[in-house]
Amino acid sequence: MGVMPTSQEQKTGELGIITTRLDEAVNWGRTRAMWPMLFGLACCAIEMMATQASHYDLSRFGMELMRASPRQSDLMIVAGRVSRKMAPVLRRLYDQMPAPKWVIAMGDCASCGGVFNNYAILQGVDEIVPVDVYIAGCPPRPEQLIHGIMTLYEKVMKEHVLAKKQP
Amino acid sequence: MEPMAIANTLKEAFPQGVQDILEYRGEVTVVVRREALVEVAQLCRDDEDLQFNYLSDLAGVDYYPAEPRFAVNYVLFSLRLGHSIRLKAYAPGDDPVLPTLTGVWAGANWPEREIFDMFGVSFKGHANMRRILMPFDWTGHPHRKDYPLGYEEVQFSFNYERVQRQKPHPKE
DSSP: OOOSOOHHHHHHTOOOOOOOOHHHHHHHHHHHTOOEEOOBOSTHHHHHHHHHSTTTOGGGGTOOOOBSSGGGOSEEEEESOOBTTTHHHHHHHHHHSOSSOEEEEEHHHHHHOTTOOSTTBOSOGGGTSOOSEEEOSSSOOHHHHHHHHHHHHHHHHTSOSSSOOOO | OOHHHHHHHHHHHOTTTEEEEEEETTEEEEEEOGGGHHHHHHHHHHOTTTOOOEEEEEEEEEOTTSSSOEEEEEEEEOTTTOOEEEEEEEEOTTSOEEEOOTTTOGGGHHHHHHHHHHHOOEEETOTTOOOSSSOTTOOSOTTSTTSOOOOOOOOOSTTHHHHHHHSOOOOO
């Protein structure tokens, strides 16, 4: 990466000129301040809150705050089962998020319908929005959610800033 | 009052309207003709000895393929006297209509909409007979016994490709 200051620079208090690739600099900024949108739909939301709270402290990863507005967020964590009535709302909120944006399907229900294999529940949120990371578990523990977010970070770090995002 | 005494009171007041009295483990159900349902309910609420001022619950039943196919149970409770009774009204499958009880208990409004949504039993005289749980453009009534559950094939490694082709996918 080459953005960490050397010991000489730290000693003198002056940061010199750093050369890096644009992709890495921008993606570094994107991953270190990713704001998730609150999309708690069921019991997975409890685990999401636990991840946010002091014990697991999601703000270590630049997620100081969950946004209640889609216009201020770039990560949608779909936590819980999505009913067919909720599906248009979810898609609309996704469309309102500014690009670049990512989606994490948290838990079995959001990933594939889980135990709710019936008419009322969407069989996986990937039927209506493109999903970047699936997290298994019913519900996943906070460690799993954090691991999913780290996996997403790895994916984002590989993206190219000037190229259009592949769905 | 004892449940059986309540049922007998209703039977005396409406010898034609009360079709049957059922008892099971101390719970009494009064089967009421749908033509007389509103009057029976009115009496239950206003009578000095009954005072059923609270409609606890409504429950729809689908007896498919038996006829009459649908039934709605009204669980009444008196907050003043502490007794309860269940009214039951049948509706035939080719004409699933019952009179609304929103005029007697205003709290019947949403439960009746829910029964309409799930069973397709509509309530005559209801001010707002729309779906309440399912999306408004939904077809069918999910709690009917002949309604398909909508099972989707589970994706395993041996059928992954085929299910993947059938599954809907979003545009970016």
